[in-house]
Amino acid sequence: xxxxxxxxxxxxxxxxxxxxxxxxxxxxxxxxxxxxxxxxxxxxxxxxxxxxxxxxxxxxxxxxxxxxxxxxxxxxxxxxxxxxxxxxxxxxxxxxxxxxxxxxxxxxxxxxxxxxxx
Amino acid sequence: xxxxxxxxxxxxxxxxxxxxxxxxxxxxxxxxxxxxxxxxxxxxxxxxxxxxxxxxxxxxxxxxxxxxxxxxxxxxxxxxxxxxxxxxxxxxxxxxxxxxxxxxxxxx
Numbered sequence: 215x216x217x218x219x220x221x222x223x224x225x226x227x228x229x230x231x232x233x234x235x236x237x238x239x240x241x242x243x244x245x246x247x248x249x250x251x252x253x254x255x256x257x258x259x260x261x262x263x264x265x266x267x268x269x270x271x272x273x274x275x276x277x278x279x280x281x282x283x284x285x286x287x288x289x290x291x292x293x294x295x296x297x298x299x300x301x302x303x304x305x306x307x308x309x310x311x312x313x314x315x316x317x318x319x320x321x322x323x324x325x326x327x328x329x330x331x332x
Numbered sequence: 333x334x335x336x337x338x339x340x341x342x343x344x345x346x347x348x349x350x351x352x353x354x355x356x357x358x359x360x361x362x363x364x365x366x367x368x369x370x371x372x373x374x375x376x377x378x379x380x381x382x383x384x385x386x387x388x389x390x391x392x393x394x395x396x397x398x399x400x401x402x403x404x405x406x407x408x409x410x411x412x413x414x415x416x417x418x419x420x421x422x423x424x425x426x427x428x429x430x431x432x433x434x435x436x437x438x439x440x
Contacts (some may be wrong), residue, residue, distance in 0.1 A: 249429065258420065258431055258432075258433050258434050259369075259371075259377065259420055259422075259431045260431070261428055261429040261430065261431070264427070264429070273427045273428075275428045276428065309376055309377075311376075314382070316365060316382075316383075316424060317424045317429065318365070318367045318379065318382045318383075318422070318424045319367075319369075319377075319379060320379050320382075320388065322376035322377060322378070323376065324376060325376055
């Protein structure tokens with residue numbers, strides 16, 4: 215069965231970077247892409263970007279351009295989301311999710327709390 | 333971007349009652365690439381419906397999705413206690429992927 219396991223909570227200072235990992239198992243890694251989302255406390259879901267697993271092509275939300283990098287490591291079947299120049303309003307739970315061919319998100323990681331505070 | 337507007341914001345219902353959730357898109361959603369997710373506190377969202385009307389594996393048949401173009405609905409035939417949650421609609425026809433603001437289904 216498909217499992218996505220994300221890295222643990224992070225506390226960062228403003229201006230720092232964070233890299234969240236998403237370890238995938240239970241399927242052929244290069245077959246499906248990943249979306250990344252985030253959710254601030256009590257708020258809705260926000261899409262951040264998508265990476266295709268076959269050739270690693272990306273599509274980022276406009277608001278994160280220049281600050282976000284999505285990557286894949288096929289050798290460890292892990293997807294990564296790096297967000298730079300963190301601000302307090304980046305405090306949120308970050309989710310990875312695997313698509314099902316179209317980019318709808320079928321399988322989700324458990325979420326990673328990222329807290330940005332001085 | 334395709335802005336999705338969900339209504340109502342909150343539904344107060346009793347177990348056994350039916351629920352109809354709506355989502356309107358500001359632009360046509362092609363290919364019926366439209367989804368509904370359920371989210372409970374402290375959990376990741378769960379895909380319920382994709383391609384506007386297809387149930388994801390393991391989703392009970394009391395959940396059904398409908399609509400096309402710019403207007404979509406999620407119907408829950410008879411609410412079970414575990415169905416009280418927040419529901420989000422999403423379009424995945426075009427980037428950026430967008431979500432509605434959510435409908436909270438709460439116990440009356």
